């Protein structure tokens with residue numbers, strides 16, 4: 510989840526550019542430096558921020574003489590494998606991954622601190638220290654001590670960048686590339702509300718460290734597969750708009766996945782098509798999973814709080830980007846979530862649309 514609304518203090522023009530924000534990195538750094546065989550991990554279905562943050566941190570730790578293993582609850586995403594270079598990344602199901610989990614003397618969770626988002630890796634964490642670096646707000650279930658959490662950071666990558674800066678260091682070219690992946694993907698290529706002046710200042714530093722934005726764009730977005738395009742075609746065919754409320758949704762059934770030969774990663778960004786429809790305040794993507802449960806992604810364009818909608822059904826997230834996994838069949842799940850969404854819109858005085866609202 511990438512978006513949230515934010516307010517930032519007006520920057521002091523005398524302040525040094527790109528100075529690290531005062532964040533309590535010291536306990537976190539001391540814990541890392543003491544570790545001998547730490548495991549870095551992120552949430553299930555790692556996104557660019559989770560993957561980029563753990564790669565940047567692994568590279569930085571190597572500079573400090575700490576040999577960290579990357580072990581995620583699900584396989585490291587293909588799209589971002591290019592930032593690994595000579596680093597290995599395992600899933601908790603791999604033999605090597607299991608061994609690394611067994612011998613870990615510290616876990617570092619990046620971009621999440623929710624047990625439910627850590628899959629099998631959470632089971633391995635029991636009785637061992639877990640440090641957290643995350644830009645999601647803490648919930649009652651959040652783990653991690655020490656934890657550096659800053660919901661104002663545009664990405665967890667921003668926190669890894671600041672960790673490096675807080676030691677008076679600069680990112681190396683490879684660290685910069687991984688951090689750029691984290692920040693560029695989590696800000697929707699610098700378009701989402703979490704994009705700040707500081708986001709661009711950090712990326713300016715990353716470009717100075719050697720990142721080539723054109724090459725990165727090709728790597729990140731110029732690799733569309735036929736499966737992804739076919740899934741997109743099906744998603745657009747299934748795009749619906751509420752006749753009264755500023756609400757749109759896309760439904761993808763199991764058959765859509767089978768027929769298109771698409772992977773889970775191909776879903777990334779598809780909800781944005783519903784969100785971009787003119788006049789829409791809330792967009793939703795419903796995806797039927799193989800076990801006939803339903804995954805729901807919610808996006809808000811304005812004041813409506815989609816995290817509250819997700820929480821009503823047992824999920825969570827940010828005000829503008831949230832999600833929930835519902836153990837019920839697609840049609841019931843979508844009816845329930847859409848009803849909550851209409852209530853959330855009503856609460857904010859958004860809609861129902863008056864005739865003509867969508868016309869110029």
Ligand SMILES: [Mn+2]
Pocket residue numbers: 510511558559620644664665695
């Ligand atoms: Mn993130």
